[in-house]
Amino acid sequence: MPAPLRLGLLGCGDIAARRTLPALLRTPGLELAAVAARDPARAAEFADRFGGVPSPSYTDLLGRTDVDAVYLCLPTMHHAAWAGRALRSGKHVLVEKPLATGGAEAEALYGLARERGLVLLENFMFLHHGTQRQVAGLLADGVLGEVRAVSAAFTIPPRPPGDTRYDPRVGGGALLDNGVYPLRAALRFLGCGLTVAGAVLRTSEEHGVDLSGAVLLSAPEGAVAQIRFGMEHHYRSWYEIQGSAGTLSVDHVYTTAPGHEPVIRLATGTGHTEIRVPAEDHFEAVLRFFAAAVRAPDTRHPGLPLLGAESRRQAGMLDEIRAAAVRVSR
Numbered sequence: 001m002p003a004p005l006r007l008g009l010l011g012c013g014d015i016a017a018r019r020t021l022p023a024l025l026r027t028p029g030l031e032l033a034a035v036a037a038r039d040p041a042r043a044a045e046f047a048d049r050f051g052g053v054p055s056p057s058y059t060d061l062l063g064r065t066d067v068d069a070v071y072l073c074l075p076t077m078h079h080a081a082w083a084g085r086a087l088r089s090g091k092h093v094l095v096e097k098p099l100a101t102g103g104a105e106a107e108a109l110y111g112l113a114r115e116r117g118l119v120l121l122e123n124f125m126f127l128h129h130g131t132q133r134q135v136a137g138l139l140a141d142g143v144l145g146e147v148r149a150v151s152a153a154f155t156i157p158p159r160p161p162g163d164t165r166y167d168p169r170v171g172g173g174a175l176l177d178n179g180v181y182p183l184r185a186a187l188r189f190l191g192c193g194l195t196v197a198g199a200v201l202r203t204s205e206e207h208g209v210d211l212s213g214a215v216l217l218s219a220p221e222g223a224v225a226q227i228r229f230g231m232e233h234h235y236r237s238w239y240e241i242q243g244s245a246g247t248l249s250v251d252h253v254y255t256t257a258p259g260h261e262p263v264i265r266l267a268t269g270t271g272h273t274e275i276r277v278p279a280e281d282h283f284e285a286v287l288r289f290f291a292a293a294v295r296a297p298d299t300r301h302p303g304l305p306l307l308g309a310e311s312r313r314q315a316g317m318l319d320e321i322r323a324a325a326v327r328v329s330r
Contacts, residue, residue: 005069008064009021009032009034009035009073010036010070011075012039013073016046017046021050025050025051027284027291030287030291034067036058036061040054043055058082070091070094077169077170078170079096080099080101083120092290094121095120096123097181098318101171102318103318105315119290119301121293127188127286128282130285131250131262139189144242145244147242147243149223150190150225150241151242152238153229154181154182157231157232158232159231167207175201175213175322179321180318189241190223190225194219197216197218199326203328211231211330213230238252245268245269246268248267249264250264261276
């Protein structure tokens with residue numbers, strides 16, 4: 001049995017405590033070796049709960065020889081800079097979404113990862129859930145015919161005062177927080193040739209961030225995607241794919257709870273079918289994928305090229321959405 005992949009945690013964010021680190025403890029072949037946070041007391045608390053040793057700084061952790069890879073859970077605006085430092089330190093990187101706030105950053109990071117022979121993975125858990133394998137199989141079998149349109153939405157209720165999503169200094173705003181999920185779904189189903197045909201961003205004068213928005217995307221052959229996102233809504237986590245011969249949709253798709261059995265609703269002709277997907281912890285799934293990619297010869301895991309291409313195009317589209325958007329102030 002190979003030695004465990006030793007992870008270092010950069011940033012003690014809420015998602016790490018609630019979901020990622022508990023999943024890591026359940027995933028064979030992985031161990032938490034070190035923890036770093038701005039607050040040393042918080043790093044010590046995380047080490048007590050999840051293992052590893054507290055490190056006095058992010059830089060110190062990146063210099064440790066007992067750390068093979070890092071899981072980066074910092075505020076959005078710091079993702080690209082610290083991912084670059086981790087890669088230059090010779091560490092594989094699993095980074096919370098979004099990897100970068102613009103296309104140039106993402107291209108530079110993936111170029112650096114290729115140059116160093118390291119794995120760089122943006123942590124979109126939903127792409128590793130069994131739901132996606134089922135949907136991919138249906139599309140490959142031609143059940144929907146030619147894909148004509150994708151609709152997708154990820155919206156959440158308003159956050160409490162002081163939430164970092166309202167802070168532009170750390171990369172707040174709905175586009176970067178939840179808009180990237182339906183954007184990524186559109187890229188997965190319509191390809192990286194998507195371009196921005198139009199966009200609207202509703203912005204907060206008080207906070208200086210976008211609270212919600214919608215984007216119209218166009219594929220080269222004429223298929224379209226409509227995505228919606230926001231943090232002033234009723235909760236919705238959904239996508240729909242419409243083809244020439246059928247339509248499928250899935251709810252609770254981006255933040256699927258470990259015990260939830262997703263339902264793929266499929267309509268073809270006059271028939272309607274519900275396909276139940278077994279419950280799965282997609283945090284464990286992405287950690288297994290990351291570990292397998294690191295262990296693959298020359299980091300040539302078969303799933304990495306598509307994920308990397310999508311991440312780079314997604315980052316570039318963030319630039320295009322901001323440039324094209326009609327902005328409405330609240």
